[in-house]
Amino acid sequence: MSKPVILTGDRTTGPLHLGHYIGSLKNRLAYQDTHEQFLLLADLQALTDNADNIDMVRHNVIEVALDYLAVGIDPAKTTICLQSHLPAIAELSMLYLNFVTVARLERNPTIKEEIRSRGFGRNIPAGFLCYPAAQAADITAFRATVVPVGEDQAPLIEQTNEIIRRINSSAKQPLLPEAKAIVPRMGRLPGIDGQAKMSKSGGNSISLSATPDQISVAVRSMFTDPGHLRVDDPGKVEGNVVFAFLDAFDTEQNEVEDLKNHYSRGGLGDAVIKNRLEQILQGLLAPIRKRRAELASNRDYVIEVIKAGTLKAKAVTGRTKQDIQKGLGMFRL
Structure with missing residues (x-):
C-alpha cells in the first residue's frame, strides 16, 4: 500500500x-x-x-x-x-x-x-x-x-x-x-446533562439522525451554569455544555470568544447562546439525516x-x- x-x-x-x-x-x-x-x-x-x-x-x-x-x-x-x-x-x-x-x-x-x-x-x-x-x-x-x-x-x-x-x-x-x-x-x-461524556447508553447524546424537534429539545435542556439565574448575573463558561458545543461546532471562534467574555461579565442570557447553537446543529444534521434516510431505504x-x-x-x-x-x-x- x-x-x-x-x-x-x-x-x-x-x-x-x-x-x-x-x-x-x-x-x-x-x-x-x-x-x-x-x-x-x-x-x-x-x-x-x-x-x-x-x-x-x-x-x-x-x-x-x-x-x-x-x-x-x-x-x-x-x-x-x-x-x-x-x-x-x-x-x-x-x-x-x-x-x-x-x-x-x-x-x-x-x-x-x-x-x-x-x-x-x-x-x-x-x-x-x-x-x-x-x-x-x-x-x-x-x-x-x-x-x-x-x-x-x-x-x-x-x-x-x-x-x-x-x-x-x-x-x-x-x-x-x-x-x-x-x-x-x-x-x-460532554453529554448534554454536563455530568459525563456523551454516550450511546447514557441518554445524554444527540444522535446523527436526530429530528429537528429532538435537536431543539436537547439544546434547550443543556446544562449551563446553575448560578446564572438572571441575565445580568456573571456566568461560568467552564463546565458550560453550550460553550463546549460552540467550541466544537461553531466556525466563528472569534465570535464565540466574545460571547464567552460577555457571558462571564454578565448581561448575556442562556437563551441567546442556545439559539445560536441550535441553528448550527440544525444546519449540520439536516443533510446527514436526509442522506441517512435515503440509504436506510436501500x-x-x-x-x-x-x-x-x-x-x-x-x-x-x-x-x-x-x-x-x-x-x-x-x-x-
Missing part, C-alpha cells in the same frame, strides 16, 4: 452521535483522502460486555454503517468491514494472548477504569479483560501504523506496541510495524458495501496472519 495505513472503527452498540462526529468521523473524512483507511464495524468487541444482547449488536451493524455513509464516508476510498467475518483477527487475538500476562492486562489504565466504572469486580467477562490483545490483533492485522483514539485509549496503543515488540523479538525480524496513536484536537464532547446497498469491504479486508488480514505464522516459525501444512 502506497499510503500510510490507518485503522479506526466503532463498536456496534448503537447509532452514532455528535460526540462521534467531532471526535472521529470528521477526521475520518479527511483521512480517506490521505491514508489507506480501514473502518471496522467492531461487533465482536461489542459482545465483550453485551453477550446477552446479540440482537442489539447485530441490528446496530447496519445502523453504524448508515451513519458512516450518511456523513460522507466513501466506500471507494475507505474500506468498511465487519470484524466478526475476519477470521484472521480472531486467530491473531488467540495468538497474542500467549504474549501478554493477565497481570499486564489488569494493569492497563483504560481497562482498569472501565472495570471500575462498570462495577465488574472480579466478574469480568474474559473477552473484556482480553480487549487489549484483541485490539492489537485488529491493528496489526491491517499493518496499521496510525490509529486515532481518545486520550483515555492511548494505553491500549502502548500495549499493542508491547505485543508487537514481543512478536518481532520472537521472530528475530521486524514482522510488524509499531502503531502511532493520534489523539484528536477536540477532546470528548438496505441492500448498505449490505453490499459491507460485504465488499469485508472481502477486501479478509484478504489483507489473511496475508498478515500467514506472514506472522511463517515469521514465528509455526508448523505449516
Whole structure:
C-alpha cells in the first residue's frame, strides 16, 4: 500500500452521535483522502460486555454503517468491514494472548477504569479483560501504523506496541510495524446533562439522525451554569455544555470568544447562546439525516458495501496472519 495505513472503527452498540462526529468521523473524512483507511464495524468487541444482547449488536451493524455513509464516508476510498467475518483477527487475538500476562492486562489504565466504572469486580467477562490483545490483533492485522483514539485509549496503543515488540523479538525480524496513536484536537464532547461524556447508553447524546424537534429539545435542556439565574448575573463558561458545543461546532471562534467574555461579565442570557447553537446543529444534521434516510431505504446497498469491504479486508488480514505464522516459525501444512 502506497499510503500510510490507518485503522479506526466503532463498536456496534448503537447509532452514532455528535460526540462521534467531532471526535472521529470528521477526521475520518479527511483521512480517506490521505491514508489507506480501514473502518471496522467492531461487533465482536461489542459482545465483550453485551453477550446477552446479540440482537442489539447485530441490528446496530447496519445502523453504524448508515451513519458512516450518511456523513460522507466513501466506500471507494475507505474500506468498511465487519470484524466478526475476519477470521484472521480472531486467530491473531488467540495468538497474542500467549504474549501478554493477565497481570499486564489488569494493569492497563483504560481497562482498569472501565472495570471500575462498570462495577465488574472480579466478574469480568474474559473477552473484556482480553480487549487489549484483541485490539492489537485488529491493528496489526491491517499493518496499521496510525490509529486515532481518545486520550483515555492511548494505553491500549502502548500495549499493542508491547505485543508487537514481543512478536518481532520472537521472530528475530521486524514482522510488524509499531502503531502511532493520534489523539484528536477536540477532546470528548460532554453529554448534554454536563455530568459525563456523551454516550450511546447514557441518554445524554444527540444522535446523527436526530429530528429537528429532538435537536431543539436537547439544546434547550443543556446544562449551563446553575448560578446564572438572571441575565445580568456573571456566568461560568467552564463546565458550560453550550460553550463546549460552540467550541466544537461553531466556525466563528472569534465570535464565540466574545460571547464567552460577555457571558462571564454578565448581561448575556442562556437563551441567546442556545439559539445560536441550535441553528448550527440544525444546519449540520439536516443533510446527514436526509442522506441517512435515503440509504436506510436501500438496505441492500448498505449490505453490499459491507460485504465488499469485508472481502477486501479478509484478504489483507489473511496475508498478515500467514506472514506472522511463517515469521514465528509455526508448523505449516
